[in-house]
Amino acid sequence: MTDFSFELLGADGGARRGRVTCAHGVIQTPAFMPVGTAATVKAMLPENVAATGAEIILGNTYHLMLRPGAERIARLGGLHAFMNWPGPILTDSGGYQVMSLSELRKLDENGVTFRSHIDGSYHTLTPERSMEIQHQLGSDITMCFDECPPYPSEKADVARATQLSMRWAARSRAAFVNRPGYGLFGINQGGVHEDLREQSAQALKEIGFDGYAIGGLAVGEGRALMFSTLDFTTLMLPTDKPRYLMGVGKPEDLVGAVARGVDMFDCVLPTRSGRTAQAFTRRGPVNLKNARHGDDPRPLDDHCSCPTCRNYSRAYLNHVVKAGEIIAAMLLTWHNLQYYQDLMADIRRAIESGTFAAFEADFQSQYGQGDIAPL
Template sequence: MTTDQFTFTVTKTDGAARTGEIRMPRGVIRTPAFMPVGTAATVKAMYPDQVKALGADVVLGNTYHLMLRPSAERVARLGGLHKFMNWPYPILTDSGGFQVMSLSALRKIDESGVTFQSHIDGSTHVMTPERSIEIQGLLGSDIQMQLDECVKLPCTEAVAEKAMRLSLRWAERCRVAFGEQPGRAMFGIVQGGEVERLRIESAKELANLDLKGYAIGGLAVGEPQDVMLRMIETVEPYMPNTKPRYLMGVGTPDDIVESVRRGVDMFDCVMPTRAGRHGLVFTRFGRMNLRNARFAEDTRPLDAESKCAASNTYSRAYLHHLVRSNEILGMMLLTWNNLAYYQELMAGLRKAIAEGRLEDHIGEVKEGWAKGEHDGKVEAGAGAVAASA
């Protein structure tokens, strides 16, 4: 049942992990939730009804890419992002900050915002906190993110502190620009690099703004998993337990499992879609690189017990052939399998938390990954593809 307001309810906890529901006018998001990434108003290689049928309650759109092409103003004239991409359910848009920092050829950051050149045509644009919220409003997204400054890790403590404090000032400006929008939400983003005191200060200051939700940003940028998990453990006690917690840009199935264990509610990552386009699949047996020659005459499906047709119908030999031939169908089927697996993973975690058996469930999941179906090995080359996601 939907509501005309944005609400979040925790229905059950198991240790630090929790399961619950975000309710808003366009639908209910069951948490922990994985949000497929629809960067340019499309989850690549997937039909919108396929994405929904797999169990996704929300998708992510990207402010930076959509402001450059086709432009937020054009999307607004065409009826908003939901209508434009034929997705009538909740949409979260990121602020564009990460892409400004990572994709722009030239950029200048000051107190007012970021001046940058488009990676598409070199045109100059200005992204201020107010402009980021304006763009997200034109798109009509249900959950909007503050503009923040993302720094690459590792970095010096001074660099992390400067970016964190600027992000806090921008969060306040975003809050004012967002105002009151019943049924929609704006989330703040905790920054601070790898420095615990900065992360804690950022979380405390953002909590004082009384936003609808809070994200942990600046992670999943190449740092070791133990650093990411330590930062989650550091800030979790300071993030309001009545608000959703969103770990941005994460990640591998193991990253998600370990983060859920530590109290995170929402995730997004391009990994399942990008990996699928490069021949890498995620299954309950671990990863498989379908480019590997040993699949050339393997007549088994990816997973005979999966409910996904891409996983239980097509042979590994056929999928190997499609991948090696660079056929579009291969990209579509492997993406379909990957998103199905991610949604099955989330459903299993929600069920285990509700039943109070999360630790046993995680043990079973990890045993499946380690054992594999027939040789117990993660495919060679998988890491390289994943790292590019």
């Protein structure tokens, strides 16, 4: 079996063009990973997700350990077979849920004890248990278990969480089962503080990982602060390993983060927005609830090749949204995922041709125009 690897194919300014090879396939980078938290990309069939151009999806340790259970998924052949996704899968370690479920958990050096949001039962998640669960799931890319401090937090609290996360990173590395084609990513923490990010990066590099994620951003600090943090953080990470910005983001975030050296992204935004009547287009977001679409026979985006734009009018989308029909979520989610994958493909081509700066300027100009004029 092929070893897990990352090949840097080229660069244009800070933007990088690469290729990740893992057990279940190849991922062209920069890449956007649709989120399939509970072994499903909501409102989509796996083959439809693949049809958008997505090569890797994300699952979640916390949610899958609670339901249906990692042991059950392992008995049924692993997450790939269970959810009928033959391509690569990355699993989040559960660390983000440690932050978001702060009312339901108790944290100490060993790990986190928390109450299930489903039935109130108690569970303990440690670095070792997180590695075990992700191994049972069969994740191509396993994420270290970490603590993600919220924003804003006092610097002393961010420092404590960062130091704990680095100790957990070492334990995650020790517990990870090395095998060909499977990789483990460390997670850089430190909030918006350059010295803490540097300390975290040094600790992670000393431990040694197959890729390096940037955590603790997109948690309320705003785009300007996120970008300024990325400006120094990406430079601290190895150039010969993939860099993954967790939980990001809006199209403008993706383009700006690629410019700062990020290779991989995930976010619930395209799928969640698809379920709440928001569509992303080259001219910016569109709200299909608005009455202006009710008599509009035009497609959502005449530059998009997805089935939604090929086969359905804005008037129809407006109707099924207002009627609460399930097909509304299906059609808008498909379109949004297609938009995101097309955006990443355009980014890759721009880096390859040495025109990324021009692409970025054109994107910002076009995306800020707003929707086409109503009829």
